[in-house]
Amino acid sequence: MNRGPGTLDHPRSFRTSAGSPARARGHATATGLTMALTMALLVALMGVQGCQALGVPAAQTFEERLAAGFTTVAGIREGAQIMLNSKAERARAITDESRRNAALLSAADDAENLQEQADNLRKGLDIARTLKDVDFKSAESRLTATVTALQALDKYLKEQR
């Protein structure tokens, strides 16, 4: 999935293995992806919109929104790692070697997918940050696009439920 710097995939291009020949991997992959992204999006929504119950004020300034973005990206990776290790642990209990290996590879594919999505978002944030001192309007646009991508992912996830 090569992309130009800072490009953000539309959520519809989100890759899962549900349609691949290894259909047995599909459902678990999509579910894991959904859970990890849901967690990341909760962080994102708390960062962008705030969450008084948890003491997280809504991000308002450019820097605060950037900070919320970096936190979100890190949250995606952390959620992906937790899911990966949990699925790998379950896979190791499978006695049939080929099924066990397929389950392990599925878990790795799922995590790799999330890693790529996080990389995309991170590029958008880095570009927005670099642009800030050069062209604030463009920087603001880039940051808004990144936040919009997060909101689009949220919509995508709701449609999957």
Added chain:
Amino acid sequence: MNADLAVQLLLALLAQAGKLGALITRSRTRGTPITDEELDELAGGDDAKRASLQADIERIRAEAGG
């Protein structure tokens, strides 16, 4: 999703939210924007998480013989 996993995810979520909240509150309390150094720290934290996740992905791929 089993309960242990749900708890792990929730704790990770709370930790991330707590760090972000503290950073924004600190910035507002002192009356200046979040600094470049603070943003660098967040970016560095993401870099570390990226490396850690990638290492796990590769380890599990190798374990599966992939």
